[in-house]
Amino acid sequence: MSDPVDRPGASGVPEAVATPRSRWRIQIIWLVPLIAVLIGGWLAAKAIVERGPTVTISFETGEGLEAGKTKIKFKNVDIGVVKSVALSSDHRRVIATAELTREASPLLVDDTRFWMVRPRISGGTVSGIGTLLTGSFIGMDVGNSTKPRHDYTGLEIPPVFASGVPGREFILKGADMGSLDVGSPIYYRRLQVGQITSYQLDPDGKGVTMHVFVNSPYDKYVRADSRFWQASGVDVSLDATGVKVNTESLVAILIGGLAFETPDDAADDAEAAAKTQFVLFHDRAEAMRRHDRIVDTYALVFKESVRGLAVGAPVDFLGIVVGEVVAINTRYDPVAKQFSIPVEIHLFPERFTSRYTKGDQGAGGRLTADRQKLAQTLVDHGLRAQLRTGNLLTGQLYVAVDFFPNAPKGKLDWSANPPELPTAPGGLQSLQESVTSLLAKLNQIPFGGIGKGAQKTLTDADSLLRQLRTDVVPQARDTLAAAQTALNSANGALQPDSALSQSTSDAMTELARTASAFRSLADYLERHPEALIRGKQEDKK
Structure with a gap:
């Protein structure tokens, strides 16, 4: 028999039964990191989903750019921040990498513009003053393109107007900028209606091209035949009515400006399309003067x-x-071994025919249509070009085209470029030719023979003078002495107390008495005419 102690349950203690461990049993402590991983993954996925686009913007300098601080704003709303600032591979520019919000993705199109907003004073306007306290930021303006883009070149000068502003942009071609700048105002009838947006030097270096923007609704006043001119400074003129001072505004005096106007008799009154190119004139007088469509070039x-x-x-x-x-x-x-001065001129044939009467309007059109025939006809009738003085004080000359009937015949050579119009000597040259002709005639006079004859005449005159001095002068002296004596005698006789004077006085008294007697006789005969026959009768007592 076995030992009772060795039997199970003999001592009253339950026997342990081994239970196998489950393979999927997870301890509670591992739930914390698992939840953290899940949350982290969810946040990462959310960040990836909500992450906005990244753009690169290149600038000439990194002034005002700071990674993690410099904001990107659109309409003064933060839409991004600069993440890094680095030099370009050629070390010539600064590359700013910025991250934008997801909502800004539709704004990144091909013609979107970026620029640094700093305090600026340009064209009479002050901008970016708020950045003195908040710091510089990158401004953004959305274009109208639909093509996406993520790398841009920042503007060094902020745009004058934002995209979408109603109005039209035009192009001006001028000889120089004068005192103009980006932002300089544009005036229409002295009302500011626009501004200069940009400018650049022409590739050939002979002029400048300016882009201007005219705000709506004033852009409708820019016509196809409008004239633009520089309205900078003050225009002072002096005429018979006094001194006139004209200027567009005080701002135009300080910073310059442009103005435009359409002539009342403009041939084309249609509104100018956007990007239409105009010529920029120096002043209003030059801009508003007549500009002819037909121009012929000649040489004088x-x-x-x-x-x-x-x-x-x-x-x-x-x-x-x-x-x-x-x-x-x-x-x-x-x-001929001679120098000449070819002067090139522009002629406007329309001005020769613009004043025809109403009944002969077709003649002007026919003449302008056949300008060579017109020119040859005028030359055949003596048309010549001549230099004349336009101002006696300054000596300025102008070219006068006039008719000279006695001028030699001339013919235009239309094969030459430009054709040459015949000329006539100017007034001074005509005078010189007249003087030269007179001198030539004087040279033909035999001054040698005339000199010999004149010398003989002078010799005879000298002999005559000597004869007068020896013969005539003494006799003339005696005659003068006798005349002096006679004058002295006459003077003495005419004195009041001289005998001649006394006798003359008595004679005058007698003549007076005689005249009185004749007067008495005439009175008596008038009363008694019969006394001439009967004689004087005695008075009857």
């Missing part, structure tokens, strides 16, 4: 001095300006 060859003639001098025809001088050159003729 002068053999006299053109001192006082300048480019821009008028070409005058019977008091009407029909052209202007555009170039003055010199030319040497190796055959």
Whole structure:
């Protein structure tokens, strides 16, 4: 028999039964990191989903850029922040990498613009003053393109107006900028209606191109034939009515400006399309003067001095300006070994025919249509160009086109470029030619023979004078002495107490008495005419 102690349950203690461990049993302590991982993953996924686009913007300098602090604003609302600032690979520019909000993704199109907002004073406007306290930020303006883009070149000068502002942009071509700048105002009838948005030097270096923006509704006043001019400074003129001072505004005096106007007799009154190109004139007088559509170029060859003639001098025809001088050159003729002065001019044929009567309107059109025939007809009738003095004080010259019936016949060579119009000597040259002709005639006079005859005449005159001095002068002296004696005697006889005077007085008294007697006799005969026959009768008592 076995030992009772060895039997199970013999001692009253339950026997332990081994239970196998579950393979999927997780301890509670591992739930914390698991939840943390899940939360982290969810946050990461949310961050990835909500993360906005990243853009790169290049600037010339990094002034005002600071990673983690410099904001990007659109309409003064924060839409991003600069994450890093680094130099470009060629070390010439600064690359700012910025992260924008997801809502800003539709704003990143091809013509979107970025620029640094700093305190600026330009074109009479002050901007960015608030950045003195808050610091610089990157401004943003959305374009109209639909093409997405993520790398941009920042503007060094902020745009004058934001995209979407109603109005139209135009292009101006001028010789120089004057005192203009970006933001300079544009005036229409002295009302500010726009501003200059940008400018650049032309590729050939001979002018500048400006982009201007005219706000709505004033852009409708820009016509196809409108004229733009620089309205900077003060225009002072003196005429018969006194001194006139004209300016657009005080701002235009200080910072410059532009103005435009459409002539009342403009041929094309349609509104100008956006991006239309105009010429920028220096002043209103130049802008508003007549601009002809037909321009013919001719050459005038002068053999006299053109001192006082300048480019821009008028070409005058019977008091009407029909052209202007555009170039003055010199030319040497190796055959004749002479210099001449070719003057290039522009003629406006329309001005020759613009004053036809109403019944002959077709004649003007026919003449302008066949301008060569018109020019040749005028030359055949003696049309010539001549230099004349326009101002006696300054000595300025102008080209006068006039008719000279006695001028030699001329013919235009239309194969030359430009064709040459015949000329006539100017007034001074005509005077010189007259003097030269007179001197030539004087040279033909035999002054040698005349001199010999004159010498003989002078010798005879000298002999005559000697004879007069020896023969005539003494006799004349005696005659004068006798005449003096006679005058002295006459003077003595005419004295009041002289005998002659006394006798003359007595004679005059007797004459008076005789006259009285004759008067008495005449009175008596008038009363008694019979006394001439009967004689005087005695008075009856």
